[in-house]
Amino acid sequence: MSRIAYFGPQGTFTEQAARTFGEATLVPVETVPLVLAAVRAGEVDAGCVPVENSVEGAVTATMDSLAEDSPLVAVAEALLPVRFSILVREGVKHEDIKTVASHPHALAQVRDWVATNLPNAVPVATTSTASAAVHVHDGEFDAAVSAPVAVLHYPLVELATDVADVDNAVTRFLLLRRPGKPPEPTGTDRTSLFVVIAHDEPGSLAGTLSELALRGINLSRIESRPMRGRFGEYRFYLDFDGHVSEPRIADALAALHRNSREVRFLGSYPKADRTLSAAPPRSTASDYTAALDWVAKVQEGL
Ligand SMILES: O=C(O)C(=O)C[C@]1(C(=O)O)C=C[C@@H](O)C=C1
Structure with missing residues (x-):
């Protein structure tokens, strides 16, 4: 059986x-x-990590490791609705709570709830929502902001359930592998990559994005991350509809490769919500193939 970290x-x-x-x-x-180091080292077949949340945005640990360490590619994604349970030790009451622990993304999603319901509590960052529950069980902190399932794993009780400042919050997760042939196209796929723009000059980002727009490719996310060692320089993370096996996507990737300082392919994989953005007229796979066939004939003088 395959092993997923x-x-x-x-x-x-x-x-x-x-x-x-x-x-x-x-x-x-x-x-x-x-997690990503275990995938790179071949200790597991794949790794599952969060990549973005609808309230708090990018999970920067994921983005930066994907950008800077040896390449990995996404082969699947998942979307999960996010609502939290507040877990405490048996007998602990609202007024006893001086510290409330969780992953920073989770704390950010319940900031108003904590201010209203636990006004004397100081937020404390932990590595994950579940490690917060471990620390509460150990007696280190008073309350954990956790996934509802955490109460099944740790001997704690629910002080509150269904907690979220923003309704309909969603986190997106990626399943990442060492580079290999992408999964077969499904018709509703997403392609992800990082691009470093060649020159800092007027219109360079617009030029990069127009390579997608010109081919009728729907951009679904753009995020900039600092280059860390070089102040004022950024790499752009792009998500767009389509699969690298489609001619218009391959054509766009080739254009980005030609025009950018660096492109890192992060995978083509099925979209979790299976939504389809229709290719505009004259940009289907057969339109591209027919156009390339025509050019080949012109080159041969046929
Ligand atoms: O700590 C967890 O339970 C996680 O899976 C991480 C994570 C995140 O990184 O955003 C996932 C979903 C929630 O938005 C809060 C925390």
């Missing part, structure tokens, strides 16, 4: 996401960079 310990949202990828032996790993 996930951002653990047991009882994280990421574990729930990993379970959606089918039968596998799940291996909890304490941080996102360590």
